[in-house]
Amino acid sequence: MIGRRVAGAAIAVLCTALAAPATPPHAASGLPAGSLAVEHDGAFETWWRSERAPVRWAGPLPALAGAMTWHPVARGIEWGSMRMAGQGEAWRIRVVVVRIDPRLVRIRLDTAFTGPAMAADWSIARAPNDARVAFNAGQFSRSLPWGWVVMHGRQFLSPGHGPLSTAVAIDTAGRVRWIPGDSLAAAAADVDAALQSYPTLLAGDGEVPAPLRGPRSGPAAIDLGHRDARLALGELRDGRLIVALTRFDALDGAMDFVPFGLTTPEMAALMGALGCRQAVALDGGISSQLLLRDDGGRTHEWRGVRKVPLGLIVAPRS
Numbered sequence: 001m002i003g004r005r006v007a008g009a010a011i012a013v014l015c016t017a018l019a020a021p022a023t024p025p026h027a028a029s030g031l032p033a034g035s036l037a038v039e040h041d042g043a044f045e046t047w048w049r050s051e052r053a054p055v056r057w058a059g060p061l062p063a064l065a066g067a068m069t070w071h072p073v074a075r076g077i078e079w080g081s082m083r084m085a086g087q088g089e090a091w092r093i094r095v096v097v098v099r100i101d102p103r104l105v106r107i108r109l110d111t112a113f114t115g116p117a118m119a120a121d122w123s124i125a126r127a128p129n130d131a132r133v134a135f136n137a138g139q140f141s142r143s144l145p146w147g148w149v150v151m152h153g154r155q156f157l158s159p160g161h162g163p164l165s166t167a168v169a170i171d172t173a174g175r176v177r178w179i180p181g182d183s184l185a186a187a188a189a190d191v192d193a194a195l196q197s198y199p200t201l202l203a204g205d206g207e208v209p210a211p212l213r214g215p216r217s218g219p220a221a222i223d224l225g226h227r228d229a230r231l232a233l234g235e236l237r238d239g240r241l242i243v244a245l246t247r248f249d250a251l252d253g254a255m256d257f258v259p260f261g262l263t264t265p266e267m268a269a270l271m272g273a274l275g276c277r278q279a280v281a282l283d284g285g286i287s288s289q290l291l292l293r294d295d296g297g298r299t300h301e302w303r304g305v306r307k308v309p310l311g312l313i314v315a316p317r318s
Helices: 002-014 181-186 264-273
Strands: 035-040 043-049 071-074 077-085 093-100 105-111 133-136 149-151 154-157 166-170 176-180 193-197 200-202 231-236 241-248 276-282 290-293 299-302 310-316
Touching (some): 035 264, 043 264, 105 149, 133 241, 166 181, 176 181, 193 276, 200 231, 200 264, 241 264
Antiparallel strands (some): 071 077, 077 093, 093 241, 133 290, 133 310, 149 154, 149 193, 166 176, 200 276, 290 299
C-alpha cells in the first residue's frame, strides 16, 4: 500500500495538463480534481476535466474517434485501442474497445464453478472455440453472480435491487433492452440472455446519473475518487454495443495486471465520449478480462487475476 501511494505520487508529477476543448453542457462539479487526455500523433490532448464534467453526452468526441483505428474480428465485430493519460495512478492507461452489432452475432452467457463450495471458476481461458469475444459479465456476491441472470431463455437468478443497477436483456434476434433495476418485474418476457450490473454509468440518452456528478450519502453513494482497472458495457445510438476495458500501460504493457486506472465518473465520461447513450460498469479490478478471436483463430487476450462466476460470449450467428 505504501509503495502504491509513493508510485502514485511520483506518477502524478508526470501527468500532462493541456488546455481542454469545448465540452458538452456541464454543471458545477463536486468531483475530485482530475482530467483525461488521449494520445494522437504522439501528443496528448485533454478532452475531459472534472470541474467541467458534462451531465449529458450527446455523441462521440472527435478527439477519441481520431485516436483509434478499427480492426475487423468477425462479421459484426471490430476492435481498436488508444492510449490515455489521467491523474496519479492513471498516468498511462490503455483502453481497448470492442464494437459489436448484436443483430449479426449470437450473444450468450456462460458460467463455471468448481468444488463442493461451488467456487467461481470462469475465465476467458474457458471460452468455447466459437467465441469471437469473451469477457467477464456483471458483478458478483461471494461465488455467485449478483442480480438477474437469464441463460438460454431460462432465469438462473432473480433480479437484484439497487438504485444504480441496470439490466441488459437480449432476445434471439439480437434485440437489446436496457432496463433500470426498478423496472425488472415486467421485463422477463422474450429474453434469451440477460445480466444485471452496477453502477449505471449512462442512463436515458447519455445522461450521467446524479450520484456520479458529486458526493452523495445513502444507498446511492459512490466512491468517486477510487481508481481501478475498469470494464464496461454500453450501447451506441445506432444499437451497436461497446465493450471498453482499461489497463495500466507502463513499461509497454508489461504491468497491465496492476489494477490502476480510472475513477467511476471518468469511466462514465469515457463511455459517453465513445458515443454511448446507455452504459453500465461490469466487475473491474483483477476480475476484468477480455478475449478477441478472429475468424482465422488469431487471438488477443487481456487476462484477469481472479476467476469469476459469469462470462459473456459473442459468437457468429448460425
